[in-house]
Amino acid sequence: MSKTSLFKHDDYWAIWIGAFLLLFGLMMFFLNPPENIAERHKTFSAKLAAEESKAPFHTVAWYTTFDQQQKIKGSSENIGKLLKNLTTKPGGWKNNPLQSFIVSNKQAQAQKEKATQQYEQAKAAAESAKTAAVAADQRAANSQYKDEASNKAAEAAIVSWREALDSFNASKKKYEAKASNKLPGLLQLLIVLGLLFAIASWFMGVSLQRFFLGFCFVFFIGLLSYFLAGQANMKAIGFGYAAWAIIIGLLISNTIGTPEWVKPALSTELYIKTGLVLLGAEILLSKILAIGLPGIFVAWIVTPIVLVSTYWFGQKVLKISSKSLNITISADMSVCGVSAAVATAAASNASKEELTVAVGLSMIFTSVMMIVMPAVINGLGMPEVLGGAWIGGTIDATGAVVAAGAFLGEKALNVAATIKMIQNMLIGLIAFGVAVYFATKVEKTGESKIGWGEIWRRFPKFILGFIGASILFSTIYSAIGPDKAYSLIDQGVIGGFTKNIRGWLFCLAFVSIGLSINFKALRGHFIGGKPFILYLVGQSLNLALTLLMAYIMFYLVFPGVTAQI
Amino acid sequence: MKGYIKLGIGILGILVFIWGIVPLLLQEKRAATVRTFIETRDLDAGALFYTDSPEAGSSIYYMQKNDIATYGAE
Numbered sequence: 001m002s003k004t005s006l007f008k009h010d011d012y013w014a015i016w017i018g019a020f021l022l023l024f025g026l027m028m029f030f031l032n033p034p035e036n037i038a039e040r041h042k043t044f045s046a047k048l049a050a051e052e053s054k055a056p057f058h059t060v061a062w063y064t065t066f067d068q069q070q071k072i073k074g075s076s077e078n079i080g081k082l083l084k085n086l087t088t089k090p091g092g093w094k095n096n097p098l099q100s101f102i103v104s105n106k107q108a109q110a111q112k113e114k115a116t117q118q119y120e121q122a123k124a125a126a127e128s129a130k131t132a133a134v135a136a137d138q139r140a141a142n143s144q145y146k147d148e149a150s151n152k153a154a155e156a157a158i159v160s161w162r163e164a165l166d167s168f169n170a171s172k173k174k175y176e177a178k179a180s181n182k183l184p185g186l187l188q189l190l191i192v193l194g195l196l197f198a199i200a201s202w203f204m205g206v207s208l209q210r211f212f213l214g215f216c217f218v219f220f221i222g223l224l225s226y227f228l229a230g231q232a233n234m235k236a237i238g239f240g241y242a243a244w245a246i247i248i249g250l251l252i253s254n255t256i257g258t259p260e261w262v263k264p265a266l267s268t269e270l271y272i273k274t275g276l277v278l279l280g281a282e283i284l285l286s287k288i289l290a291i292g293l294p295g296i297f298v299a300w301i302v303t304p305i306v307l308v309s310t311y312w313f314g315q316k317v318l319k320i321s322s323k324s325l326n327i328t329i330s331a332d333m334s335v336c337g338v339s340a341a342v343a344t345a346a347a348s349n350a351s352k353e354e355l356t357v358a359v360g361l362s363m364i365f366t367s368v369m370m371i372v373m374p375a376v377i378n379g380l381g382m383p384e385v386l387g388g389a390w391i392g393g394t395i396d397a398t399g400a401v402v403a404a405g406a407f408l409g410e411k412a413l414n415v416a417a418t419i420k421m422i423q424n425m426l427i428g429l430i431a432f433g434v435a436v437y438f439a440t441k442v443e444k445t446g447e448s449k450i451g452w453g454e455i456w457r458r459f460p461k462f463i464l465g466f467i468g469a470s471i472l473f474s475t476i477y478s479a480i481g482p483d484k485a486y487s488l489i490d491q492g493v494i495g496g497f498t499k500n501i502r503g504w505l506f507c508l509a510f511v512s513i514g515l516s517i518n519f520k521a522l523r524g525h526f527i528g529g530k531p532f533i534l535y536l537v538g539q540s541l542n543l544a545l546t547l548l549m550a551y552i553m554f555y556l557v558f559p560g561v562t563a564q565i
Numbered sequence: 566m567k568g569y570i571k572l573g574i575g576i577l578g579i580l581v582f583i584w585g586i587v588p589l590l591l592q593e594k595r596a597a598t599v600r601t602f603i604e605t606r607d608l609d610a611g612a613l614f615y616t617d618s619p620e621a622g623s624s625i626y627y628m629q630k631n632d633i634a635t636y637g638a639e
Contacts, residue, residue: 048630058631066630070623092609170607228579229611233587236600240611247579255572282616287629339614370610375595399612402620403603417624421615482629490622499616506613565631 010270013200015465018277020196021498022469025083026476029492032079034072041483044069055145057155060130060137063162069483074492086192087500088185090223094232101227103180111177119168119175126161126168133161162410190219193504197270206264214265218515221248222507237367238400241507242338246356249514250522258515268512272346273462275505276431278498279339280469283428284489286478288421294553294561295415298393299423302545306334307430310538318530323442324350327434328358329531333538336424337362337396342506343427347435347460348442352513357525359510361535362396370400374407385562388412389550392419394542411565415554428470435463 006012034040044065051062058066074080090100099107136157140150198211225244228234234244252258258266288296307330314326328350332341338359345355373395377387387408395401398420405416439458440450473494477485525531554562591600603610612618615625 045630066627069630070626167605170605173607228583231583232604233583233591235609235611236591236603237587238610239587240613242613251572251575251579255575256568279614282614287625337613371596371599374599397611397613398615398618398621399608399610402612402618402624403599403608403610406606406608406620407599407602413620414624414628417615417618417621418628421621421625424615486626486629490616490626494616495622499614503613503617565628 007203008205009461010200010204010267010273011461013204013270014273014277014462015468017196017200017274018280018465018469021278021501022281022472022493025493025497028079028083029074029488029496032074032077034074034077034487037072037484037487040072041069041487044072045483055140056151058158059141059154060133060158060161063158070486072487073495074488075496076491080492080496083497084500085185086188087497087504088182088189089500089503090182090186090227090230091180092230092232092235097227100230101182101186103177105179108177108179112175115171115174115177119171122164122168122171126164129157129161129164133157159410166406186223189504190216193501193508194219197265197267200270201264201267210261210264212265214262217259217262218265218508218511221245221252221511221515222504224248225507225511238370238397238403239363239367240338240397240399241503242359242510243363245507245510246359246514249511250517250519251514253515253517254519262515266512266516268352268509268516269346271505271509271512272342273460273465275502275509276343276346277462277465277469278502278505279343280428280466281473281498282494282502283425283470283474284477284485285425285428285470285474287474287482287485288425294550294558295389295392295419295422297553297557298389298546298549299419300426302393302542302549303334303423303426306538306542306545307331309541310334310534313537314530314534318534320530320534322350322354322525324348324438325354325357325525325531326534327438328354329361329534330538331430331434332358332362333365333396333535334542335426335430336398336420337366338506339424340427340430342509343431343466344434347431347463348438349460352517353522353525356513356517356522357531361531365535365539366396366400369395370404374404377408384409384412385415385554385565386547386550388415389419389554390543390547392416393423393546393550394539395420398424415565428467432463432467435460 047065048062048069051059051065055062075084091103093100096107103111133154136150136154140147140154143150145151194212194215197215198206198208201211202208222241222245225241225248228244228248229239229241234240310330310333311327314320314330315323320326324345327348328341328345331344332338334340341355341358341362344350345358350358373391374387377390382390388405388411391404391408391412392401392415395404398417401416401420402413405413436459439455439460443458473489477489480488591597606620608620609618612621615621
């Protein structure tokens, strides 16, 4: 491998840019931690442990301490606020599109007045629920938590208080609306990302000026995508920026055509691969060892079975001609939707059209399942934990999983979100496996045996950055422990910085995809409805197996765990 | 010119989708209930990965802190 190839290929540039951003984030958050972070976590954790040993359920004091501990976040510090502002995106809006970017003092005041009544009602409800919960908790404490009926009554009162508190917190957000202007932050982001990728493209033979000019257009379409995704109706159905980026890009390229001066900035591969290196840091393998034992079985046994079965069905029964399309849809459906589709498409060298098909299918099914599944679960009278596990293991995107899980209740939400996260962790393993499989088996053209040199040549090198980021962050996570990691990694480097940039990079990649493909090429993939059938059959198998495994794990193998969730 | 007409129709389609079709579909009883719930809690159902959703982050941290649920009495 020559030195020049390290600066001439987008795989390597994805690693350099990704590594630079991750190390920069680590430095910023670890050098500016929240004050007395270790002592505060120690105190809160000791208090939680003491409360936990006192009662067979989580007491009011336990939750109050937990809420306080959750507020120790790197992203709440000055550096976190600065980086959040630098990596901002257009905000949510309902009727006034301008509010996505600028909220004036007058508008903020009007919003506050409008939200006052709801806020006061929610506040009163939360206070009264807390009073009831404290009283019930006290009654249970009086019997030293030995009276079963008092315990049950206290637990139910605490659940009601937590639900009322969630509604109160949401109304508080609207009530505390502040004047804001996102435009300076967005302009800064345009310049920083534009320069970073212009330098990389310059090394790969594209003029700095031409790239930056085109990048401004791509960024603007990305901005428009986030803006549309932030509209209240779109937020409610989970129709996110990825779909809008592709739709707007397609609309432009297939009507007036993509302007020539934009084309140097359509670096789909570079944006996707850099985004995936950043995503690697979010695959915190050490985190799954610490939580959700039954969830690990549900997510990690069912998902690979469904993935392989769906791929087999696509090859042998549907006879889909493109293996990369087949594996992208199979991973998209069985793992976690768009993120898995992006990773698998990059690992299998799938075409832009193939990735678009997979993302489109995921978006449609996610929106439908998010509404239908809670209704079915409620209709069947299924227990919350089982319903949550079913939702977490089957609905593709996390946002939809959270919405559907929360609709069923607090327990369902906790189980659903945990299972989804454990499933998210599979992306790394699957992307690596797919890259190896495609480099050694699928792309093998006639030769009986291919050497390591050839395998290395075909192997998508950015995967090493992806895996490397995961290993580095998992190691740091283990070394500093889950509490400090929550404050500095989950709610610091990742939550306050890199995941925002990763979102932007995926958005820019989808804009580039939309701007560089045409409807005719896309339509060809839908002939015979094979991708749709593949998704439908795979998802049906996923629904059946996940429900079965969730029942076995949560009710037959670990019933004690289920009772304590 | 033809391209601009098509673009105009496309933009019109987007507007109809956002303010026509989706609100109409959300009128359906079950969908309306889920929508109201999402709006009341101010959830973003469009989050792609677990790190994109603050609610998922909070739930996962809760499970982490919940020692009994982690390894249980099993």
